[in-house]
Amino acid sequence: MGESCVNVRCCDLSVCVGEVTLVENVTFECCSGEWIVLAGPSGAGKTTLLRAINGLCPPTAGRVWALGSWMPGRSHREAEQVWRSTGTVQQELALFESLSALDNVAAGVRRFGVSRSEARRSARSWLERFELGDKHASFPHALSGGERQRVALARALAPQPQLLILDEPTAHLDDGSARIVLTAIKELVHQGATVVMSSHRDEEVAPLQTCRIEMEAGRVTRICV
Numbered sequence: 468m469g470e471s472c473v474n475v476r477c478c479d480l481s482v483c484v485g486e487v488t489l490v491e492n493v494t495f496e497c498c499s500g501e502w503i504v505l506a507g508p509s510g511a512g513k514t515t516l517l518r519a520i521n522g523l524c525p526p527t528a529g530r531v532w533a534l535g536s537w538m539p540g541r542s543h544r545e546a547e548q549v550w551r552s553t554g555t556v557q558q559e560l561a562l563f564e565s566l567s568a569l570d571n572v573a574a575g576v577r578r579f580g581v582s583r584s585e586a587r588r589s590a591r592s593w594l595e596r597f598e599l600g601d602k603h604a605s606f607p608h609a610l611s612g613g614e615r616q617r618v619a620l621a622r623a624l625a626p627q628p629q630l631l632i633l634d635e636p637t638a639h640l641d642d643g644s645a646r647i648v649l650t651a652i653k654e655l656v657h658q659g660a661t662v663v664m665s666s667h668r669d670e671e672v673a674p675l676q677t678c679r680i681e682m683e684a685g686r687v688t689r690i691c692v
């Protein structure tokens with residue numbers, strides 16, 4: 468694969484907090500159009516690895532490349548460039564509590580330099596797609612866990628980013644909603660997006676992933692392509 472299509476690369480990446488090693492010597496890379504699934508038991512280091520790729524958790528050793536720049540060493544401008552081209556869903560979902568569902572999703576689209584009216588139009592159509600057509604005006608505190616997760620996913624996917632970093636994106640969803648979300652992610656992968664996500668939904672995700680990275684106690688134990 469040519470260097471230019473590599474969107475994420477981890478080289479001997481380790482993350483420690485004090486004396487505790489959360490992720491140890493992880494090496495892999497993924498290109499445009501690839502869907503990487505991180506699997507492993509609770510505490511294996513999946514969230515930490517996703518946060519390191521996202522630039523939220525600095526490497527203690529080794530380095531991580533995302534969308535054209537390395538960590539450590541990323542300039543403020545490069546960090547902004549990565550942020551602008553990455554859609555993220557964290558386990559905490561982190562919605563804007565003072566914005567409606569529609570405005571949460573529109574805010575995600577606006578980040579990519581789209582006009583306000585176009586962002587709201589796009590947000591409306593993603594909420595419909597995720598079966599939240601009747602929740603446009605609802606605020607996060609009035610949404611169920613599964614609804615909040617679908618709003619967070621709509622916010623991440625709507626701008627059709629080059630890179631998606633998703634931590635347990637279907638954790639709160641029933642099977643039907645999970646299918647809808649996974650189909651939407653699949654379409655973005657077919658359009659050339661790179662997806663790195665953690666998931667415990669092995670059965671549904673296995674036919675979609677291009678690579679599965681199994682982790683245990685902070686280390687990669689197996690890579691299945």
Ligand SMILES: Nc1ncnc2c1ncn2[C@@H]1O[C@H](COP(=O)(O)OP(=O)(O)OP(=O)(O)O)[C@@H](O)[C@H]1O
Pocket residue numbers: 484487488489507508509510511512513514515516
């Ligand atoms: N800030 C921190 N300080 C110390 N230890 C931490 C910190 N954050 C996470 N850990 C520990 O690091 C390990 C990896 O955590 P991480 O959240 O990356 O695992 P995970 O595979 O995502 O788990 P889960 O599937 O439950 O989300 C766990 O043992 C966790 O307790």
